[in-house]
Amino acid sequence: MDAAAQVQGKETGDRAQVRNHWSVEEAKALYALPFADLMLQAQRAHRENFDPNHLETASLLSIKTGGCPEDCGYCSQSAHYETGLKATRLMNCADVVTTARRAKDAGATRFCMAAAWRTPKDRDLDSVCDMVNAVKGLGMETCVTLGMLTPNQAARLAEAGLDFYNHNVDTSPEFYSKIITTRILQDRIDTLAHVRDAGIKICCGGIIGMGEHVEDRLGMLVLLANLPSHPESVPINLWNRIDGVPVEDAAEPPDPIALVRLVATARIMMSGSVVRLSAGRQYMTDELQALCFLAGANSIFIGDVLLTTQNPKVNRDADLLARLGITSGLAGGNQCA
Numbered sequence: 366m367d368a369a370a371q372v373q374g375k376e377t378g379d380r381a382q383v384r385n386h387w388s389v390e391e392a393k394a395l396y397a398l399p400f401a402d403l404m405l406q407a408q409r410a411h412r413e414n415f416d417p418n419h420l421e422t423a424s425l426l427s428i429k430t431g432g433c434p435e436d437c438g439y440c441s442q443s444a445h446y447e448t449g450l451k452a453t454r455l456m457n458c459a460d461v462v463t464t465a466r467r468a469k470d471a472g473a474t475r476f477c478m479a480a481a482w483r484t485p486k487d488r489d490l491d492s493v494c495d496m497v498n499a500v501k502g503l504g505m506e507t508c509v510t511l512g513m514l515t516p517n518q519a520a521r522l523a524e525a526g527l528d529f530y531n532h533n534v535d536t537s538p539e540f541y542s543k544i545i546t547t548r549i550l551q552d553r554i555d556t557l558a559h560v561r562d563a564g565i566k567i568c569c570g571g572i573i574g575m576g577e578h579v580e581d582r583l584g585m586l587v588l589l590a591n592l593p594s595h596p597e598s599v600p601i602n603l604w605n606r607i608d609g610v611p612v613e614d615a616a617e618p619p620d621p622i623a624l625v626r627l628v629a630t631a632r633i634m635m636s637g638s639v640v641r642l643s644a645g646r647q648y649m650t651d652e653l654q655a656l657c658f659l660a661g662a663n664s665i666f667i668g669d670v671l672l673t674t675q676n677p678k679v680n681r682d683a684d685l686l687a688r689l690g691i692t693s694g695l696a697g698g699n700q701c702a
């Protein structure tokens with residue numbers, strides 16, 4: 366039986382299984398199914414694991430912006446490129462907590478604090494641990510993304526009560542070195558292992574629209590789905606355009622249907638993971654976002670800015686979710702008329 370038939374065979378049979386040994390051929394076979402069949406499988410996987418009418422709402426804050434020594438070719442914050450961004454120092458804890466409280470009031474249930482570091486210094490980690498502790502005290506889920514961690518640093522964040530660590534693989538193993546040269550993919554995989562060993566949940570995904578091929582996008586999903594355990598959160602970012610970075614020349618916005626297919630494939634391959642339609646929603650129509658939610662995306666970032674780029678306005682998100690009858694932390698509720 367070929368890969369497509371095996372995948373389709375499952376559709377008529379058992380509950381989708383959590384698997385950690387996907388091949389690229391299997392991912393391709395899923396991705397290439399007729400659209401209605403792909404969506405049916407994705408929706409089955411979604412409904413078996415989640416309430417399909419509910420979205421998680423997370424909020425982002427850049428606690429230390431710019432001046433990063435890494436050379437990620439998509440990022441406004443790398444010191445290697447002239448992007449016009451002004452570097453800042455690490456924010457103080459009180460300001461972070463004030464922002465988190467506002468995000469909670471606006472409807473966010475998770476607060477993600479991001480720093481433009483290759484790896485945190487111990488003194489800075491002390492401050493971040495205080496922030497985690499204080500934001501948790503507001504009753505929010507906490508997430509931080511600080512670059513590479515040692516096992517000891519991961520253990521310290523776990524002690525501070527951190528719920529999630531975001532550390533993306535970004536792209537496929539084959540495309541990785543075309544995007545980043547200051548670290549290798551294995552560095553990222555090592556940090557993910559330290560985070561997992563410390564008992565922190567993992568948020569790990571990547572970016573599309575950087576000039577990669579469809580095979581790279583699927584290779585990225587296979588990489589994620591074959592980690593020792595599936596990341597609890599899988600952010601799928603559409604590259605938010607940045608002037609002055611190397612990716613700029615090769616980047617092409619993906620076909621919207623290709624994005625929906627990718628989300629559906631992620632939903633089937635990592636059926637128990639929360640899939641976040643992450644950066645890039647500013648470019649998407651309501652209809653495209655609705656299709657992504659039907660394909661199994663069940664988390665978004667809310668708030669007018671992400672780290673250094675734009676996100677849809679909170680009112681627009683609340684209106685869209687109300688029209689779709691999707692519940693979330695956002696005010697508005699179910700107004701499907």
Ligand code: SAM
Binds near residue numbers: 482533570604606644
């Ligand atoms: N410095 C840390 C790191 O790289 O892990 C944390 C912050 S970094 C901004 C977090 C993630 O944001 C990156 O791994 C990348 O996947 C995503 N990202 C960065 N710039 C982006 C952009 N312009 N569009 C979409 N996603 C982006």
Ligand code: DTB
Binds near residue numbers: 644
């Ligand atoms: C993730 O995967 N996406 C978020 C979060 N993890 C840290 C970051 C998106 C950044 C978009 C570009 C910017 O605003 O600078």
Ligand code: SF4
Binds near residue numbers: 442
């Ligand atoms: Fe630095 Fe993270 Fe941006 Fe890479 S993605 S340049 S590590 S802030």
